[in-house]
Amino acid sequence: MNGRFAAAIVAFAIATAIVAHAPVLPEFFVQLRDPNLLAASLYSLLLARFGYAFVLSLSAVLTAAAVILAGWRTRMRGAPDWHCGLAALLVSLCLLGSLGVSLAPIGWVCAAGFCLLLDRDDDAAQINAIALIAVWSVLQGGAGIGALIALLTLAGTIADSRRFDATVRRKAVIAACACIFGALQLHALPWHAYGAHALYLDSLLRGADRERVWSNGMGVASIGFGALLVVAGWYGVRRRANTADALVFFSLLVLALVDARNVPYLGIAGAPIVADAVASYYVNERRFPVGTVRQYFVTFAAAATAFIATLTVTEPKISAWPAAAAQPSGLLRALNAAGGSHRVLCTTPSWCDGEAAALLDDRSGIADANAHRVQVDVASATGPWRTELRRFGIDAVIADKDDDVAVLLQSTGWHEAASDDSRVLLRPESVR
């Protein structure tokens, strides 16, 4: 019995899980509206041209590619196939909470590839890493997390070698380029690719949506996180005496604790490190793979094409634009159908993702301080929230039916304009 295909089997399982589960994440609609993300235009085109099934299967294939690359990275460290399978499993568990259609899988596959290239120490890897981070930045806007990983790898390499040798020089060049891409991306000009929310640190702002790993007991997202941390605790990430591994692992651990949407990046970067540490206890002689990523890429591309083609042909075509189950899409449609200009506040900002006239959506980091204050005051019905509603011209509020703000508004001249199962669209009597 050998574990040669363990990682590939896990990757296939995660791809089929996406196709079977098929949620659309609300942030996808924010990303689609971002003119600075090339993948946004590309996905819009694919949606219009080939339909939702194509984009869904593409997301599944990209996620599977990230899992396989993490497994391959473990293999490149000389760990046996079963440990690659362990890495793939840990990555998959970490991805479970974020599976769905969005631009995130592009970021995951780029992160996995970037970590793989950072593990290598040659000129070709250096050029490929810089090219990859450029592509990552342009497509999905993930250069921020790439820059962080590159900087930590550089710091670790310096700490280990304690001199400015060729290895340090290569890592420094990659880190410098990654930082430039990251800075350009975050800067308002010339282009403002908000991408992966600047490591999702903006979720710490008041009024912003924040996903916590353990928000409701043992959840899907927490299983992978917990498994990775426990296995790391058993074997230790410093096992290979690689400081960069420890720095990357713990930095991403903290980011994951800040916002659970960073858990996939922790899994992608951390699982190969942990699986490698496990292997170091049980493997006396390390054997490195003979083939290259390029050789396997052809095989993977063929399988991916067949996967996407099969799904696109067999799945029923969806003529309507996809909607996220977590969003009050019907209420937003009703609001826009009412005509006229409006400004809407959603008590949960991500409900407003993709809505042009929203006070605050999922992109808290680029919203102004006033928007944050109004969001907090209105959502909690405290402070001068009624005055703020008037001052900021908010004439539509989407709230949970059980929210106190919904009851308070309806008792002071607002009416229910539309509702779905759990949420309600409220408008002032004056715009009836």
Add this chain to the structure above:
Amino acid sequence: MRIAWAIVAIFCARFLVAAWFYPGQDGDLAWQQWLGLQVLHAHHLPTHLGPETFTSDGARWVPQEWAFSLAVAATLPNGHFGILALVTTLAAALALFLTAVRSYRRGASTFAIALTTLCTGFAMLQSFGVRAQIFGWAAFAIILLLLDVEGPAIFLAIPIVALWANIHASALVAPAIVGAWSFGTWIEDRAWTERVERNFVLTLGCAFAVFLTPLFWQLPVYAVGLETSFIRSAIAEWQPSDILFTAFSAGVLPLIAICAYFGIAAPRERWRDGMMFALVTIMAFIAVRHLPLAALAIAPMAAARLTSVLPAQARINAILNERFSETLVFAASAFSIVVIVVSLSKVPAIAGVALPRTAVTTLSGTQGVHNLYCEDFAWCSLALAHPNLRTFVDGRCDPFPPRVWQDYLDVERVSPRWTSVLDRYSVDAVLVKDGRPLAQALALRSGWRVFYHDAKYEIFLRDGVRTADR
């Protein structure tokens, strides 16, 4: 090890200040005092809620904190609360000190012991109070020490678990921890050895010990039920840990990080630690109240591993062991203790009164029996001492049926059903914090008037209810 003493002393001072002023901060002491007095008068534990609540009269109740409630009743009304505050502080300090002892027994260096004791202290800060579970921390630390020693005295863990179960239901953690530890020994020995058998017998003994309370089987059933209880969402201590909590970020997280960096269970070396680490790490993330227990368990593992990099001969340890350094640390600790006591005694969040005592007393001074709804259920514990006030939900929390809890939350969150809930239960008095949504909603609602108002709280009374007729 002596530096660990200094750290324990600093935390002891911090705990003592919090404990001293605790009656002004936590409403739970009010219902515990009430329960203790009930037990002292009736000479048996109540099994059902009584007419002191108008929503759940007759609901089954497992008064698991009965022993602690007796202690509160014996001290608080007589002005001897300081004794209980001191004993509680000493229990927490004992837990912290025993953790340092366990680290020392594992050969940890001075720096490693000091650092991990400091982290454990931070992990305990958030949950500390004059509360029953603090005695559970001390019991847990003693059990862990017995497991570490692995001597004939290991079976003392069973009576300690029994004692713990009589104080707080968190004793149910003990069989799980001892079980994980026993499973770890089994992995280490790779066979059913005498040691493995002894440990599993110990696990069964600990599981049996949680039944040795006046509540018998009801305590474990209650504790297991609480794990999936609806009320957890309304209780801060049951919320999952967050990096923004100091107890987590400065307490448990660094300890977990040290373990994750060095690894604590190399193959078949320390799988006892490995199994315990897995269990308490998951527990630490699930609920804030588990953070101290997790820190108590993990700290010696982290200290031992940290010593592998910073051995006893390392420069920092040599410096810390010098007589001058020790004197300096003790002097700094003494200064810190004075600063902590003096400064915290003036902090309103610790030394002030955060409970609406005056509001409740004023309401009780009016004629008739009132059906009182408190926006924060803990406030209603203060009403238990007044025979003419009946509560919607109070700090006893657990025995109130889920239906009542849902109704309580409907009002607290001002859901569309809030007025119908107040009408259905004939609530005639509502205690709210000024400016909160419920206060705004009541002010807008006809048929309610402000009866009491101070800087923080308001009581709304329903118009036209002749409470005196009840």
